Amino acid sequence: MKLEPLLARVGRGGIVADGAWGSVLLDRGLPAGHAPETWTLERPETIAALAQEYLDAGAEIVTTNTFGGSPPRLRLHGLEDRLETINRRGVELVRDVVQGRAYVSASVGPSGVLLKPCGTADPEEIQEGFARQIDALAQAGADIICIETMTDLVEASLAVRAARSSAPDLPVIATMTFDLTPRGPFTIMGVSVEQAARGLEYAGAHIVGANCGGGVDAMVDVARAFQVHARVPIAIRPNAGLPERRGDRLVYLDTPERFAETAAPLLASGIAIVGGCCGTTPAHIRALRARVAP
């Protein structure tokens, strides 16, 4: 099945994307301290099963298990020499499941290191690292490059530029993570929604927005700010609230119903893509989809 180009599809109306990967894999037994990407190699059936569940729940965009697939992050786990395999297999597993019934959105998370002058990382090296990851993702047949959970606009822009040069034919979604402050939403690095919207678009992102953060209610404020400042379509993927501990388990407080009730109006208000981040599950996406049918 041939997919309509994403930007054309977005032009026809809002899209429901999938929910979390990392927190669901932890729930399904990913040992603490293990990079989620290791399961692409060791437990591909679990990855494929989750992709299938999101597809069945009605997600029109399914994310790959490649969030930590950049060189600095893989290095933390001694996996840098598996970079190509982890990213290529990450895409293939989702592709084989969705078979053209949903967009395969290749996840690219932060490098985890701070750039100069705050940290020691060299921007060129970081951009080259993203390019290596994105090369592998694009060659494996990703439909979208999704740069997410960014807090530093410089790093996010490096990733967007890497995507535009390594995968010139693919649409790029770039989202950052905001906290609500008395002066409005800011990332921990001090980036406002206005700066993010302009900066990400300037770097070449086709779709901009926010993911993760303090839950779906907080995200309504962030979405509104993007609607004021963004000139390109907007993607919003909230957490299911902030986690709380119950015994030895981590519980996200927004139930599927509660999540859907607040997230669905975002689509109605013109947000192009709405999905979930940490704590959301196929049940959250199913509930969201039920409210925005068909």
Add this chain to the structure above:
Amino acid sequence: METLNHLSRLLQEGDDSGVDALTREAIASGIPAEDILRALLAGMAVVGERFKEHEIFLPDVLLAARAMHAAMGHIKPLLIAQGVPGGTKVVIGTVSGDLHDIGKNLVGIMLQGAGFEVLDLGSDVPPERFVDTAVAAGAPVIALSALLTTTMVRMREVVDMLAQRGLRGRILTIVGGAPVTETFAREIGADAYAFDATSAAARVRALLPVA
């Protein structure tokens, strides 16, 4: 003390070359190193508070910490010569590789800012590495961070290992991270709990005997 107020202000602005120069000037003019340290710590406390209130952001904290570091380079030798305990070591790390380790890094920055020497073991650190490093380096404090409940449970292993080796009370533990609570800290026998990076530095200071 106009000089010290100015120094504290420069630190809050993250002006590392300004702080560097004024610290040397203050020393040359005979201001005691302890007073200089107090002014710097007061400046860092303001930075921590403003960060907590979202008035400033991580880059501002990092720049202030770097200015602090520049000043410490000048006053540390003086403090040591005067027998004032400066640069107490703190071993820090996440007990198990979390998805995000920014919280731990932030605590490290605030501790450095507060004048501690931070030995950062990174992520996914096995319990024996925390304990061995603290013993080898003579660090009286181990700071443990976890973001996820599953990893949080492993904090207990570090506390237990200290007990097994007869080091409880001599090496103290402080725990923190999104899912960690004061109750949990008490449950596992940790010596302290910190809600955020700013309070972590204050709590570590409070753990240690006053010189």
